[in-house]
Amino acid sequence: xxxxxxxxxxxxxxxxxxxxxxxxxxxxxxxxxxxxxxxxxxxxxxxxxxxxxxxxxxxxxxxxxxxxxxxxxxxxxxxxxxxxxxxxxxxxxxxxxxxxxxxxxxxxxxxxxxxxxxxxxxxxxxxxxxxxxxxxxxxxxxxxxxxxxxxxxxx
Amino acid sequence: xxxxxxxxxxxxxxxxxxxxxxxxxxxxxxxxxxxxxxxxxxxxxxxxxxxxxxxxxxxxxxxxxxxxxxxxxxxxxxxxxxxxxxxxxxxxxxxxxxxxxxxxxxxxxxxxxxxxxxxxxxxxxxxxxxxxxxxxxxxxxxxxxxxxxxxxxxxxxxxxxxxxxxxxxxxxxxxxxxxxxxxxxxxxxxxxxxxxxxxxxxxxxxxxxxxxxxxxxxxxxxxxxxxxxxxxxxxxxxxxxxxxxxxxxxxxxxxxxxxxxxxxxxxxxxxxxxxxxxxxxxxxxxxxxxxxxxxxxxxxxxxxxxxxxxxxxxxxxxxxxxxxxxxxxxxxxxxxxxxxxxxxxxxxxxxxxxxxxxxxxxxxxxxxxxxxxxxxxxxxxxxxxxxxxxxxxxxxxxxxxxxxxxxxxxxxxxxxxxxxxxxxxxxxxxxxxxxxxxxxxxxxxxxxxxxxxxxxxxxxxxxxxxxxxxxxxxxxxxxxxxxxxxxxxxxxxxxxxxxxxxxxxxxxxxxxxxxxxxxxxxxxxxxxxxxxxxxxxxxxxxxxxxxxxxxxxxxxxxxxxxxxxxxxxxxxxxxxxxxxxxxxxxxxxxxxxxxxxxxxxxxxxxxxxxxxxxxxxxxxxxxxxxxxxxxxxxxxxxxxxxxxxxxxxxxxxxxxxx
Numbered sequence: 167x168x169x170x171x172x173x174x175x176x177x178x179x180x181x182x183x184x185x186x187x188x189x190x191x192x193x194x195x196x197x198x199x200x201x202x203x204x205x206x207x208x209x210x211x212x213x214x215x216x217x218x219x220x221x222x223x224x225x226x227x228x229x230x231x232x233x234x235x236x237x238x239x240x241x242x243x244x245x246x247x248x249x250x251x252x253x254x255x256x257x258x259x260x261x262x263x264x265x266x267x268x269x270x271x272x273x274x275x276x277x278x279x280x281x282x283x284x285x286x287x288x289x290x291x292x293x294x295x296x297x298x299x300x301x302x303x304x305x306x307x308x309x310x311x312x313x314x315x316x317x318x319x320x321x
Numbered sequence: 322x323x324x325x326x327x328x329x330x331x332x333x334x335x336x337x338x339x340x341x342x343x344x345x346x347x348x349x350x351x352x353x354x355x356x357x358x359x360x361x362x363x364x365x366x367x368x369x370x371x372x373x374x375x376x377x378x379x380x381x382x383x384x385x386x387x388x389x390x391x392x393x394x395x396x397x398x399x400x401x402x403x404x405x406x407x408x409x410x411x412x413x414x415x416x417x418x419x420x421x422x423x424x425x426x427x428x429x430x431x432x433x434x435x436x437x438x439x440x441x442x443x444x445x446x447x448x449x450x451x452x453x454x455x456x457x458x459x460x461x462x463x464x465x466x467x468x469x470x471x472x473x474x475x476x477x478x479x480x481x482x483x484x485x486x487x488x489x490x491x492x493x494x495x496x497x498x499x500x501x502x503x504x505x506x507x508x509x510x511x512x513x514x515x516x517x518x519x520x521x522x523x524x525x526x527x528x529x530x531x532x533x534x535x536x537x538x539x540x541x542x543x544x545x546x547x548x549x550x551x552x553x554x555x556x557x558x559x560x561x562x563x564x565x566x567x568x569x570x571x572x573x574x575x576x577x578x579x580x581x582x583x584x585x586x587x588x589x590x591x592x593x594x595x596x597x598x599x600x601x602x603x604x605x606x607x608x609x610x611x612x613x614x615x616x617x618x619x620x621x622x623x624x625x626x627x628x629x630x631x632x633x634x635x636x637x638x639x640x641x642x643x644x645x646x647x648x649x650x651x652x653x654x655x656x657x658x659x660x661x662x663x664x665x666x667x668x669x670x671x672x673x674x675x676x677x678x679x680x681x682x683x684x685x686x687x688x689x690x691x692x693x694x695x696x697x698x699x700x701x702x703x704x705x706x707x708x709x710x711x712x713x714x715x716x717x718x719x720x721x722x723x724x725x726x727x728x729x730x731x732x733x734x735x736x737x738x739x740x741x742x743x744x745x746x747x748x749x750x751x752x753x754x755x756x757x758x759x760x761x762x763x764x765x766x767x768x769x770x771x772x773x774x775x776x777x778x779x780x781x782x783x784x785x786x787x788x789x790x791x792x793x794x795x796x797x798x799x800x801x802x803x804x805x806x807x808x809x810x811x812x813x814x815x816x817x818x819x820x821x822x823x824x825x826x827x828x829x830x831x832x833x834x835x836x837x838x839x840x841x842x843x844x845x846x847x848x849x850x851x852x853x854x855x856x857x858x859x860x861x862x863x864x865x866x867x868x869x870x871x872x873x874x875x876x877x878x879x880x881x882x883x884x885x886x887x888x889x890x891x892x893x894x895x896x897x898x899x900x901x902x903x904x905x906x907x908x909x910x911x912x913x914x915x916x917x918x919x920x921x922x923x924x925x926x927x928x929x930x931x932x933x934x935x936x937x938x939x940x941x942x943x944x945x946x947x948x949x950x951x952x953x954x955x956x957x958x959x960x961x962x963x964x965x966x967x968x969x970x971x972x973x974x975x976x977x978x979x
Contacts, residue, residue, distance in 0.1 A: 205707070208704055
């Protein structure tokens with residue numbers, strides 16, 4: 167009986183320590199991976215300017231595609247447009263097929279880095295998934311400025 | 322009038338559910354069999370009412386009754402009938418209706434099929450189910466009523482998001498919900514067992530078919546979702562680790578763990594309290610997932626402010642269900658009688674390892690999904706956690722699982738011998754090493770991970786066959802293989818199929834990730850392009866019209882060595898009722914992979930932007946998932962697992978297995 171108890175305890179201990187080791191491993195994993203490039207900053211144009219983001223640093227840029235800013239270059243595959251949050255604008259260049267739901271005046275999330283001239287070179291433009299889901303952070307934080315541009319000019 | 326009937330039916334269902342959640346407990350406390358027996362009838366009543374309500378809403382959709390706000394907001398007269406009907410659950414209110422309908426359906430199935438359960442226990446289970454149904458009905462009636470009227474009545478509805486007008490997505494949510502809701506049965510069984518203070522091997526046998534069904538449906542739902550992303554979004558990918566996908570993946574991981582740990586309870590009377598905990602967590606993840614997707618919590622933190630009532634209710638309900646059941650667990654679990662013993666190297670240990678790795682992976686996915694939200698809610702920077710994080714976690718945590726998967730089934734219960742299993746697996750090891758070296762050698766390090774993935778996949782596939790051969794004694798007594806094949810329990814076939822499915826999926830992922838060829842081009846009609854040895858020729862682009870869209874359709878022929886062997890017709894659609902473009906990729910599966918063409922917009926001068934892919938082995942993803950589901954079906958039809966089976970037969974076959 168006493169032997170049984172002992173080995174049951176031992177068994178619990180083994181299971182428990184394996185579980186703890188796995189959890190610690192998982193936490194380390196999280197810390198390690200979050201430190202790398204898997205974690206990207208998510209910024210809207212005005213914060214990009216505020217934080218003086220350096221050229222070459224990858225981040226996600228979210229905002230509205232400015233009306234009238236959309237252009238296609240001669241190769242037919244490269245697009246230029248401006249992402250705005252109604253307080254600041256950032257020009258974006260992207261080569262590839264745009265997602266179905268891309269349109270001027272609508273929210274967009276792009277991923278890439280600024281080049282030396284301040285143009286955001288995007289390699290990914292994220293599509294909206296379904297009607298209940300918009301990529302996070304596409305709606306400008308200063309909604310007021312987008313809806314009432316005349317007021318925004320004041321500040 | 323019909324919508325009012327539906328609304329009324331919901332109210333009646335709520336009353337019945339309240340009765341069903343309280344009366345059985347009173348009956349058990351008083352030992353009154355009649356009150357306990359009431360649980361069945363009340364459940365059937367709830368199902369009937371939910372069916373009437375759902376039918377009423379569906380009817381409103383079918384006849385396009387735009388006086389109902391929900392119909393006007395989500396439907397349109399020009400929509401094909403299939404999408405009028407799938408539009409019912411294509412929105413928040415309707416999807417909750419589907420939840421309630423399936424909850425009552427599953428509960429009725431327990432009442433109907435569970436006649437062998439002791440009356441006392443069955444009525445406990447049904448009372449817990451009723452309590453869950455109460456929560457959902459209150460949510461619908463007070464914050465998300467689908468039967469609200471609209472005045473004045475609009476002439477035309479808003480339409481359903483064209484991306485959702487697709488057979489894949491019409492069936493994906495119901496499948497996923499059936500899986501989610503199936504887990505509620507495991508939850509109710511667990512809570513009932515905690516209240517009763519006893520978990521027996523018999524309990525595990527009762528709960529297993531429900532967990533298995535839920536797991537199969539979840540698997541199907543996940544695959545349909547990823548298949549939809551693959552052919553409808555036109556970007557050639559099939560998994561993005563986005564929060565919506567993760568919300569469905571986490572309960573799947575936990576359900577997989579639960580499936581395995583309940584085997585240990587059934588066979589060895591061990592791991593009881595852990596299994597109960599998994600059952601609770603699995604369903605909590607289902608609830609959390611649904612609410613996360615449907616409430617807009619992940620869309621942005623701001624949507625809480627948009628509809629504080631819904632957001633608060635959701636949080637409250639989650640707190641009651643998760644908090645309540647975990648408190649009950651903390652209070653009662655220590656009282657569960659201690660478990661059977663097993664050695665360090667044994668089938669049990671292998672299953673424990675499986676459980677630890679799967680649960681840890683689920684926890685890591687949860688952290689990755691919630692971290693950005695938490696950070697933002699606490700005023701930190703806005704960040705996103707991208708695919709590299711999840712992929713890294715998947716490799717680190719799932720590789721040991723797959724290695725162990727080769728050994729697990731070969732180990733004996735209680736005390737196994739690793740050396741013996743290792744010896745049997747030598748051929749698998751050789752195949753895996755050869756594959757790894759062949760790929761890694763060839764590429765000067767660039768394809769190291771591909772070689773690793775390929776090695777793992779082949780290790781698993783070969784070891785599944787070795788294990789099966791061992792059971793059939795293929796090499797010892799080949800003449801008896803056929804009769805042994807018949808004698809092998811279906812659950813064993815099920816396990817082999819499911820494990821094989823994982824190997825096949827891994828093979829598909831590895832090969833398609835490494836050797837996909839993608840070309841982005843501008844093409845004029847008559848031009849051709851080479852992709853992975855195939856020449857795609859664009860013959861022309863013509864306008865076509867559908868029921869509620871117009872489109873341009875490209876016509877490609879694909880040739881290999883000058884021989885034309887396939888045609889592709891990708892479309893770019895513009896839906897008219899809710900102006901929106903969708904891409905209809907043209908996909909032709911051939912033996913070695915998928916030919917995949919997408920047509921974009923006009924590039925002027927009669928030229929078109931196109932995207933062409935060759936995706937080798939990608940069909941293995943769907944094939945492997947099918948194997949897993951087939952494995953589930955095999956396991957489910959195993960006579961020993963069938964609760965309704967006559968007692969004599971069952972004990973006989975159980976004795977045969979022991």
